[in-house]
Amino acid sequence: MIGIIDYGMGNLRSVQKAIEYLGGSAVISSEQAVLNGCTRLILPGVGSFRMGMQNLSRLGMDEYVRARVCDTPLFGICLGMQFLLEESEEEGVSPGLAMVPGRCVRFAAGKVPHMGWNDVHALRSPLFAGIPEGTQFYFVHSYYADTDAAHTIAQTEYGCRFASAVQAGNAYGVQFHPEKSGDAGLQLLRNFMRL
Amino acid sequence: MLKKRLIPCLDLQDGRVVKCVKFVDMRDAGDPVEAAKLYNSIGADEIVFLDIAASYRGQETMKEVIARASEQVFIPLTVGGGIRTVEDFRTILSCGADKIGVNSAAVKNPTLITDAAMKFGRQCVVVAVDAKRNSAGRYDVYINGGRVKTDLDAIDWIVQAEQLGAGEILLTSIDRDGTQEGYELSLTRQAAEAVNIPVIASGGAGSKEHFYDVLTAGKADAALAASLFHYGMIKMNELKEYLNGRGVPVRMV
Numbered sequence: 001m002i003g004i005i006d007y008g009m010g011n012l013r014s015v016q017k018a019i020e021y022l023g024g025s026a027v028i029s030s031e032q033a034v035l036n037g038c039t040r041l042i043l044p045g046v047g048s049f050r051m052g053m054q055n056l057s058r059l060g061m062d063e064y065v066r067a068r069v070c071d072t073p074l075f076g077i078c079l080g081m082q083f084l085l086e087e088s089e090e091e092g093v094s095p096g097l098a099m100v101p102g103r104c105v106r107f108a109a110g111k112v113p114h115m116g117w118n119d120v121h122a123l124r125s126p127l128f129a130g131i132p133e134g135t136q137f138y139f140v141h142s143y144y145a146d147t148d149a150a151h152t153i154a155q156t157e158y159g160c161r162f163a164s165a166v167q168a169g170n171a172y173g174v175q176f177h178p179e180k181s182g183d184a185g186l187q188l189l190r191n192f193m194r195l
Numbered sequence: 196m197l198k199k200r201l202i203p204c205l206d207l208q209d210g211r212v213v214k215c216v217k218f219v220d221m222r223d224a225g226d227p228v229e230a231a232k233l234y235n236s237i238g239a240d241e242i243v244f245l246d247i248a249a250s251y252r253g254q255e256t257m258k259e260v261i262a263r264a265s266e267q268v269f270i271p272l273t274v275g276g277g278i279r280t281v282e283d284f285r286t287i288l289s290c291g292a293d294k295i296g297v298n299s300a301a302v303k304n305p306t307l308i309t310d311a312a313m314k315f316g317r318q319c320v321v322v323a324v325d326a327k328r329n330s331a332g333r334y335d336v337y338i339n340g341g342r343v344k345t346d347l348d349a350i351d352w353i354v355q356a357e358q359l360g361a362g363e364i365l366l367t368s369i370d371r372d373g374t375q376e377g378y379e380l381s382l383t384r385q386a387a388e389a390v391n392i393p394v395i396a397s398g399g400a401g402s403k404e405h406f407y408d409v410l411t412a413g414k415a416d417a418a419l420a421a422s423l424f425h426y427g428m429i430k431m432n433e434l435k436e437y438l439n440g441r442g443v444p445v446r447m448v
Contacts, residue, residue, distance in 0.1 A: 008324045009209055013265070013289070014265055014269075014291055014293070017265055017266050017291065018269055021267065021269070044314075045321075046318070047316050048316075048317050060439055071225065109208075110197075111391050111392060111393060111416070112363065112391060112392075113317075113318055114393075115196065115318065115362070115363065115391070115393055115416075116197050116198055116200050116240070116416065116417070117197070117198040117200065117240055118196065118197045118198065118447040119196065136447075137200060138270070138271060140318045157196060159196060179269060179295065180269060180270055180271050181269070181270070182235065182270050182448070183269075183448075185269060186269060
């Protein structure tokens with residue numbers, strides 16, 4: 001069972017439907033008793049960083065996720081990936097879960113949000129097994145993760161070259177939406193289910 | 196590099212496709228979910244469901260269509276037609292839509308844009324604008340399916356919509372819609388230059404060149420078409436090959 005962490009923001013059902021489409025099962029919850037039974041955790045996300053982190057911490061999910069990630073694969077999607085970093089400058093600087101070094105910063109050039117399909121390069125993780133270099137995924141975001149090379153497992157170009165996927169131990173995150181990225185996105189979710 | 200998007204639009208009435216999609220391998224040509232699945236498989240970058248009747252009954256069946264589509268189609272789904280309130284946004288998004296298009300309701304009540312953007316994020320608020328050229332060479336905004344002229348200038352309204360919280364503009368040329376004579380390039384270009392959010396061009400597609408023109412000279416971020424794709428006059432994969440060959444970045448499947 002995969003646990004999709006519910007913190008009151010975003011469309012969580014599309015992630016659940018994609019997992020079910022792949023033959024897995026997923027539960028949407030913010031209750032530790034329910035999530036304790038899950039062998040994989042997904043932190044989805046749409047919305048603002050500050051409000052999202054506030055919701056997570058109000059539910060005790062920040063501490064919970066930090067404890068679980070020691071022995072459980074965690075997958076952050078979009079805003080959920082940004083939470084993995086130390087902080088974000090969205091709506092004034094606010095702290096994240098600090099599993100991955102660096103901060104989320106706003107795109108300085110181009111139309112914002114960065115919306116649409118873009119190439120994902122320099123893939124280096126089992127998360128991208130069977131996915132060719134330069135495959136396109138669907139992005140919608142205004143801030144990006146500014147982290148170091150060691151924690152970057154994929155890169156994308158939009159005015160600058162940014163980390164479109166990150167990893168630190170069991171914590172994985174992608175800036176794009178695999179649940180909205182067609183077959184490539186489904187393959188990536190399948191890979192996470194097998195980690 | 197960010198790709199230019201190609202978006203088929205499915206016009207629905209009572210949960211059925213109005214301009215039936217003529218694909219040989221479709222079991223039920225009137226079923227929007229079957230059509231969306233097919234478009235997904237041939238490389239559509241997003242799907243738009245437009246409820247043309249926008250009736251109460253339409254919204255009920257639309258909810259069921261979106262719920263079914265979102266179980267099987269894993270690309271962005273935009274839903275438009277008859278969405279009037281923040282509560283409508285919540286309902287349609289919770290069924291599995293990713294973005295909501297608002298047109299007349301946003302003109303009549305511009306704070307709807309802001310309220311929806313605050314609640315659900317501006318990325319899901321698509322402001323649809325139907326524009327028609329006037330004798331002065333500018334563009335007027337029309338509402339109620341293009342039947343009622345407003346006092347709004349299209350470019351001014353688009354700029355205002357961005358300021359209010361729109362995440363994207365779906366811009367239809369009433370003059371070109373259904374003509375297959377090509378997109379209204381000057382309208383699209385003016386809009387794309389006026390705002391810092393994506394502009395989807397709509398109305399007038401009749402050939403591959405028209406897509407090339409609107410995505411280059413017209414400066415559109417995406418191009419939408421309905422009948423052209425549905426009747427197979429232009430095949431999605433061939434169109435993408437063509438655009439790619441002429442240097443327009445598109446997603447190849």
